[in-house]
Amino acid sequence: MTRNELIDLIKNKKSFLCIGLDPDLSKIPSHLLGTDDPVFEFNRQIIDATHDIAVAFKPNFAFYECNGIKGWQSLAKTTQYLKKYNVFTIADAKRGDIGNTSTQYAKTFFNPSQSGMDFDAVTVAPYMGEDSVKPFLEFRNKWVVLLALTSNKGAFDFQFLADKNSQRRLFEEVLTKSQHWGSSENMMYVVGATKAEMLTDVRKIVPDHFLLVPGVGAQGGSLREVAKYGLTKDCGLLVNSSRNIIYASNGVYFAENARSEAEKIQQEMEGILSGV
């Protein structure tokens, strides 16, 4: 999907909501556990109930891989199912390896004839630098979502270290250097909502890039704060919510309840987009 197509999607749906598909067998409704593939069935119902108010869906690979081959089958079926709708799809896999190996990883997410999966974007960890990221950028209309400032407590361990020469903190170095690897047409950055005020510093370096913002809801971030510091004329934000939406309830009506939660967020987003 191109940047313009993504912007159109946001305008049409009046939403910049990304829903994290992180199905945990210990949390999904018990009436699904007897089905052939409970994880896929859970995802399918969530997707059907929310696709018109979410612009993006983001399966986190950890929640599939932990179930081994069966988990990869659920994941492959989910990505196939998402093709039914006009949505942006993000493989939240946080990969990254030496160039030769990142090329193989890129095929996993972007080459459906080999892997059976076809995402629009993949999250990538920056620690190993340029050659670990660039192979993902060689696919037309595909995106890298590079970790910059994450939403967890451990973000403070390394991401805020300030280089003695440039005075830039590590996340700012990542934002600065990586701009030479791709453009705002094929790169986004993860910036956690739990550090919304930091978006001012982020926007100084990447005024136009889309940001994928996790941490709204369960992790404590505020949507208004994120929009205040991060919104651009093209929106420039995809705000993710996972647990708050997909585990809104665990009864028979879990999908309807997930939609209700997603609608609340979408309506707040509609207000933000219209400048209210």
Add this chain to the structure above:
Amino acid sequence: MTRNELIDLIKNKKSFLCIGLDPDLSKIPSHLLGTDDPVFEFNRQIIDATHDIAVAFKPNFAFYECNGIKGWQSLAKTTQYLKKYNVFTIADAKRGDIGNTSTQYAKTFFNPSQSGMDFDAVTVAPYMGEDSVKPFLEFRNKWVVLLALTSNKGAFDFQFLADKNSQRRLFEEVLTKSQHWGSSENMMYVVGATKAEMLTDVRKIVPDHFLLVPGVGAQGGSLREVAKYGLTKDCGLLVNSSRNIIYASNGVYFAENARSEAEKIQQEMEGILSGV
């Protein structure tokens, strides 16, 4: 596997060789392509031919994931097959996510009843800090191999940035802080052989930890240099070679040729371990 068991394995085999199982369908011998699972068949023959002179095997997940579900089947079969031999197994997956999610990833590698896979160790990327690493350390006799100084060109992008307060470079910060997360009984570090002289600086911070050293051979690193700067009284090194061994030839005798290459390295290691 415990640290003492690993040290015994090194002493008994007179080797600290780790073989990287990175099977690429475009490179493996053509006579295997007609078999039911060429990737597994390739691995099986390499493992059978080298298990007595290698202490560790390290499948890199990228080379399996790119083949989708079929690739995960090859990987699961490979990990099962490795159980046949007394070897240390490393999932080279370079994972890492917020705590809640890293817990799921840890189950992938360390909980065979759920995932079907049971490795001794997994490589983890440090960018997201403590809570992204610790869930992997909660499994008894299982190891984290944390990226510190990688063997690729991109290592220079961020890993050498020096913090203005501590004056430590990022890889030194990773080595320093992470020692509070685990011990030399459950943590190792990746330090690339292409930067062997840096091992002196690494050993100042982690004198006892095992180091997993990639980059010998195809990437240009020297075994003698690595041993000169990195060897400890317990050996303290696992030196990985992938392409040089597994692609020694691509004819019918590829496994024998792989063994010959592995033997050359093992014999050099035997000399190093005996102080020659």
